[in-house]
Amino acid sequence: MIEDKNQQRTSIAQLGEFGLIDHLTKNFDVTQESTLKSIGDDAAVLDFKDKKVVVSTDLLIEGVHFDLAYMPLKHLGYKAVVVNVSDICAMNAKPTQITVSVAVSNRFPLEALEELFAGITHAAKEYKVDVIGGDTTSSQKGLIISITAIGEADENELVYRNGAKQTDLLVVTGDLGAAYMGLQVLEREKQVFQVNPNNQPDLDPYTYLVERQLKPEARKDVRTLLHALDIKPTAMIDISDGLSSEIIHICKQSKVGCNLYEDKLPLDPQFISTCEEFNIDSTTVAINGGEDYELLFTIDINDFDKIKGNPNFSVIGHMAEENEGIHLVTRANTKIALKARGWDALTE
Numbered sequence: 001m002i003e004d005k006n007q008q009r010t011s012i013a014q015l016g017e018f019g020l021i022d023h024l025t026k027n028f029d030v031t032q033e034s035t036l037k038s039i040g041d042d043a044a045v046l047d048f049k050d051k052k053v054v055v056s057t058d059l060l061i062e063g064v065h066f067d068l069a070y071m072p073l074k075h076l077g078y079k080a081v082v083v084n085v086s087d088i089c090a091m092n093a094k095p096t097q098i099t100v101s102v103a104v105s106n107r108f109p110l111e112a113l114e115e116l117f118a119g120i121t122h123a124a125k126e127y128k129v130d131v132i133g134g135d136t137t138s139s140q141k142g143l144i145i146s147i148t149a150i151g152e153a154d155e156n157e158l159v160y161r162n163g164a165k166q167t168d169l170l171v172v173t174g175d176l177g178a179a180y181m182g183l184q185v186l187e188r189e190k191q192v193f194q195v196n197p198n199n200q201p202d203l204d205p206y207t208y209l210v211e212r213q214l215k216p217e218a219r220k221d222v223r224t225l226l227h228a229l230d231i232k233p234t235a236m237i238d239i240s241d242g243l244s245s246e247i248i249h250i251c252k253q254s255k256v257g258c259n260l261y262e263d264k265l266p267l268d269p270q271f272i273s274t275c276e277e278f279n280i281d282s283t284t285v286a287i288n289g290g291e292d293y294e295l296l297f298t299i300d301i302n303d304f305d306k307i308k309g310n311p312n313f314s315v316i317g318h319m320a321e322e323n324e325g326i327h328l329v330t331r332a333n334t335k336i337a338l339k340a341r342g343w344d345a346l347t348e
Contacts, residue, residue, distance in 0.1 A: 009109035028131040038132040051152040056087035062142035077119025086218035088151035090238035092159040101146040103139035164235035164254035168298040170317035175266040180289025182213030233297035242290040245340040257324035260317040288341040
């Protein structure tokens, strides 16, 4: 958290907008057959032939979605790609291209943007997506990143939020809540650093949690895993705003109820111990934390034997009739109405 005061600083104004674009995009490779024309013209040209195209976009704004006091710019660039690719994965589609737009204030030198774009380049290679365009402009409010992700799928592969049935099982990938607790650790260490800048943070006991916050991964593998198991989800969504919010989205759009079981929630041991250290209820964090970027989906009850015991998936509940409502079933077998207490960008 100690800033290097002697680092090289090259003014972006020296390059100009088009020089900056050429400089930052020179490392992007084209790998997708569907990319006919990427950066360098008035628009990109894509050819998906008989595939269906899916598109999603997200904004990341300094002071709202990230804090550069503890978010390295390279990690930020990587994460900005991941959160958009995750939306494509949540449609059971294959991510293929992204566009990247950045608004930046004059406090950022060229070297800072090089770090940001190094992260974007690394993520583009990791997820095999082509960077095909975008925009750059100035900002008076710090750093703003907007990424649009594009993907493809056969029509019969696509999964929406509105297909869950009353008897379906509710399934989640990975584990829950770690990203939120990683944020709590980083915020605490930031406060300590502000009081005593010579006190370097000890993050070793929290490596998994911090990584889940600073460098999450989209579940690009789930589409392949489910195909190998001969399972097509009936509804699916990614967990960006919190498990409770995402369950409610599926229930409302599918017109069903749900019973979520507390004792079935997949929790990492480091997450549990850190919740105890912070004196925070682990279940509350797991269902409301957000930014896990795991996938939440429903499957037909007849597919249970196919998914049972698979380490990639946890069955955490089942859908019900709409008039039953949406509930958390506690370990004491008490039903509590589930409310959307996850992230909402428009609430204070």
